[in-house]
Amino acid sequence: MLINSSVAHPARVYNAWLGGKDNYPVDQEAAELAAAANPRIIQAVRANRAFLGRAVRELSATAGIRQFLDIGTGIPAADNTHEVAQRADPGARVVYVDNDPVVxxxxxxxxxxxxxxxxxxxQADLREVDHILERAAATLDLSQPVGLMLIAVLQYIPDADDPFALTAALLDALPSGSHLVVSHPASDIAAEEVAESMRVYNERADEHAGATPRTHDRVTRFFQGTELLEPGVVELPQWRPDAGTVTDTGPLPMWCGVGRKP
Known part of the structure; x- marks a missing residue:
């Protein structure tokens, strides 16, 4: 797949927000303009990485999850899923999925x-559920519980492509005891800033990589059919913070949660 450096791509924009170098001028422009419209973005993407780490540690420690399917991987940063999981259990197995050739x-x-x-x-798009599952089965035992990681990726699936059905199809293929981990930009926190940042990003993004923020109720819908772990769907810093962590950070426009498949 050829790299298109003329339009912004989610993984590269996210990399720019994290201060990485694996991006192009169009990604940097989109990142800078979106952050100018919503200054909370940088804090939110860092909080999102921290949530990923806490969720993987939690599933490893308390749910006994030893394998993870991480869709929407992004460009490698500190504490990737396999690094966190293998610190808990060196035998943990992880399959990453992304559609950006830079990744x-x-x-x-x-x-x-x-x-x-x-x-x-x-190398696949979230919409290619059957292909993802077929390829993942070469590394993961899909008869045993899996941690399904959908971290800041579902916003790139428009309602027309039914992200809820895609999530349900992935979960349907996994056994009881599997867990769904989701984070998602909020349209009902700092709504005006989020709407403007999404607008300037979408103007510069690939036509298939536009972003759609969603409300708390809509993000909660992704967990239909699962048992939500406490404290439910909350802002990023509020999900099982580490001891001593400051959680009163002001509003961060992303929802997150973890659900267990019964």
Whole structure:
């Protein structure tokens, strides 16, 4: 797949927000303009990475999850899913999925697993559910519980493509005891700033990579058929914060949660 550097792409814009170098001028422009419209973005993306780490640690420690399917991987940063999981259990297995060829170029970094564990990378779009599951089954035992990670990715699936049905199809293929981990931009926190930042991003994004923020009720709908873990669907810093962590950060326009498939 050819890299299109003329339009912004989610993984590269996210990389720019995190201060990375694996992006192009169009990504930097989109990142800067979106952050100018919504100054909370930088804090939110950092809080999002921290939520990912806490969720993986929690599932490893209390739910016994030893394998993860991480869709919407993004460009490698600190504490990727397999690094957190394999610190808890060196034998943990992780499959990453992303549709950006820049992420593919970094797959070698993603695939550096501990000796006892395993990682793999699948070049695919979230909409390609059957292909993702088929490829993931080469590394993961889909008869055993899986942590399904959909971190800041579902906003790139418009309502017309039914992100709720896609999430349900992925969960349907996983056994009881699997967990769904979701974070998602909010349209009902700092609504005007979020709407403007999404507008300037979408103007510069690939036509298939536009973003749609959603309300608390709509994000909660992704967990239909699961048992929501406490404290439910909340702002990023409020989900099981580490001891001593400051959680009163002011409003961060992203919802997150974790649900268990019964």
């Amino acid at each position: 593919l170029a970094h797959a070698e970094a993603l695939l550096v697993s501990g000796r006892d564990g395993a990682t793999d990378y699948v």
